[in-house]
Amino acid sequence: MSDVLSKFRPDEECTQTNYNRKLKVGIIGTGWIAESHAESYLQMDDVEIVALADLIPGKAEKFAARYGITNVHFYPDHKSMLEQEELDAVSVCTYNTTHCVCTVDALKAGVHVLLEKPMTVTLDEALAICRAEKESGKIVDIGFQPRYEVNFQMIKKIVDSGVLGDIYYIQTGGGRRRGIPGSTFIEKKTGGIGALGDIGCYALDVVLNAIGYPKPLTVTGYTSGFFGASTEYYPESDASRFNVDDFAAAFIRLEGGIICDFRISWAMHMDTTGDSLILGTKGGLRIPSTECWNGYGLDRPLVYYHDVGGAQVETVIPPKESNAGRIFYEKVRAFLDAVQTGAPSPISSRQILYNQAILDGISRSAELGREVEIVIPEV
Ligand SMILES: NC(=O)c1ccc[n+]([C@@H]2O[C@H](COP(=O)([O-])OP(=O)(O)OC[C@H]3O[C@@H](n4cnc5c(N)ncnc54)[C@H](O)[C@@H]3O)[C@@H](O)[C@H]2O)c1
Numbered sequence: 001m002s003d004v005l006s007k008f009r010p011d012e013e014c015t016q017t018n019y020n021r022k023l024k025v026g027i028i029g030t031g032w033i034a035e036s037h038a039e040s041y042l043q044m045d046d047v048e049i050v051a052l053a054d055l056i057p058g059k060a061e062k063f064a065a066r067y068g069i070t071n072v073h074f075y076p077d078h079k080s081m082l083e084q085e086e087l088d089a090v091s092v093c094t095y096n097t098t099h100c101v102c103t104v105d106a107l108k109a110g111v112h113v114l115l116e117k118p119m120t121v122t123l124d125e126a127l128a129i130c131r132a133e134k135e136s137g138k139i140v141d142i143g144f145q146p147r148y149e150v151n152f153q154m155i156k157k158i159v160d161s162g163v164l165g166d167i168y169y170i171q172t173g174g175g176r177r178r179g180i181p182g183s184t185f186i187e188k189k190t191g192g193i194g195a196l197g198d199i200g201c202y203a204l205d206v207v208l209n210a211i212g213y214p215k216p217l218t219v220t221g222y223t224s225g226f227f228g229a230s231t232e233y234y235p236e237s238d239a240s241r242f243n244v245d246d247f248a249a250a251f252i253r254l255e256g257g258i259i260c261d262f263r264i265s266w267a268m269h270m271d272t273t274g275d276s277l278i279l280g281t282k283g284g285l286r287i288p289s290t291e292c293w294n295g296y297g298l299d300r301p302l303v304y305y306h307d308v309g310g311a312q313v314e315t316v317i318p319p320k321e322s323n324a325g326r327i328f329y330e331k332v333r334a335f336l337d338a339v340q341t342g343a344p345s346p347i348s349s350r351q352i353l354y355n356q357a358i359l360d361g362i363s364r365s366a367e368l369g370r371e372v373e374i375v376i377p378e379v
Contacts, residue, residue, distance in 0.1 A: 024085070025091065026050060026081050027052050028092050034093040039328075042067065051073045052064055052073075052075070053076070078090075087109075088112060094116075095190040096193070097190055100126075103129050114143055117142060118193075118197040118355075119142050130349050139339065142352045143347075145294070149295040150321075150322065152295060154320070163283050163304065163306065165280040167258055168257060170207045170259070172262055175265030178227070178233065178267050186228055187244065194244030196363070199292055200362075204355050207260070213354050215255040218374060221366045226267075245366075246265065262362075275288055295324060296324045298319065
């Protein structure tokens with residue numbers, strides 16, 4: 001996992017916007033991903049980390065020592081931090097099952113939230129966040145850093161240019177042949193869901209964001225976990241704890257008659273579940289699926305399929321030099337800029353509610369063994 005994280009470490013100087021006011025931030029959950037948040041905050045002049053909270057005794061203290069974070073208060077949980085600190089914003093870097101409670105409590109305390117992905121585990125939790133955000137007047141920004149990678153951004157630019165015509169079918173997924181993360185990702189009590197939430201949320205976001213996030217209507221979903229629980233593939237210490245999915249597939253109907261065909265994997269006997277595709281009435285786009293979808297660039301170029309003068313041609317989109325080393329910084333910066341200026345959330349909870357509704361629908365459908373309707377109540 002540390003290899004993946006090191007790819008996010010800023011490899012060149014990042015631009016800084018200076019505001020007069022120094023923001024006070026806290027980090028809730030000082031585990032693996034909190035490192036990238038801390039590293040980004042520490043490079044910025046208009047923010048100071050004043051509080052760290054973690055349920056595991058001594059973990060926040062060690063984290064602070066590792067990053068040379070001084071003048072900081074430590075808390076044994078998010079609640080005591082929010083009660084005792086005057087904060088402008090928090091990063092919620094906890095495992096998935098506590099995303100909702102930490103975010104809702106922060107909003108109730110009048111604090112802006114940068115929330116790690118996936119938004120939550122269930123649709124009800126995501127709705128609770130949207131409602132608390134609306135009541136609080138604060139923002140929730142969902143931490144999908146791939147949105148800041150230049151080649152990923154190209155996907156949306158191509159769709160927005162109109163060259164694909166009306167979109168009627170998308171296929172997304174990918175994932176890996178073997179690569180279950182372990183840690184808190186593999187148990188229901190902490191991860192809630194497995195590959196589906198971990199990398200499935202990204203795979204969906206890349207294409208749904210590109211086509212304007214149409215509302216999901218129905219889903220037939222499938223999940224399995226044949227590898228994670230098997231000592232043939234994983235050490236006993238992980239296999240005995242594993243109780244989430246390591247593979248998921250779904251057929252989703254979206255508003256506007258659009259179909260989304262989805263598959264994601266942490267482990268399978270296959271190299272990839274295939275390229276991602278966006279099919280429109282005037283053109284198609286082939287997007288090489290990636291193992292993680294976490295924004296660390298694309299390993300092949302995007303290809304645009306279209307007709308010219310009756311001939312069927314393919315245009316290879318020249319890849320741009322990836323800015324993957326800076327996308328975590330960009331994600332944190334975009335959040336703070338919105339907090340500083342009062343701008344809307346860069347990646348809004350209202351949009352990612354649809355992403356979460358799909359994940360929730362896949363889980364429900366898989367459990368029931370049939371297609372389910374996706375009903376998203378008004379916020
Ligand atoms: N954006 C990315 O690229 C990326 C990469 C990895 C993980 N993540 C996401 O980040 C989240 C955390 O992942 P991780 O690998 O850092 O997990 P982790 O288990 O290493 O750390 C989570 C920490 O949160 C703490 N915690 C849980 N509930 C808490 C509470 N109420 N108050 C205070 N502390 C609490 C736990 O004690 C734990 O130390 C997950 O949702 C994951 O999906 C995102």
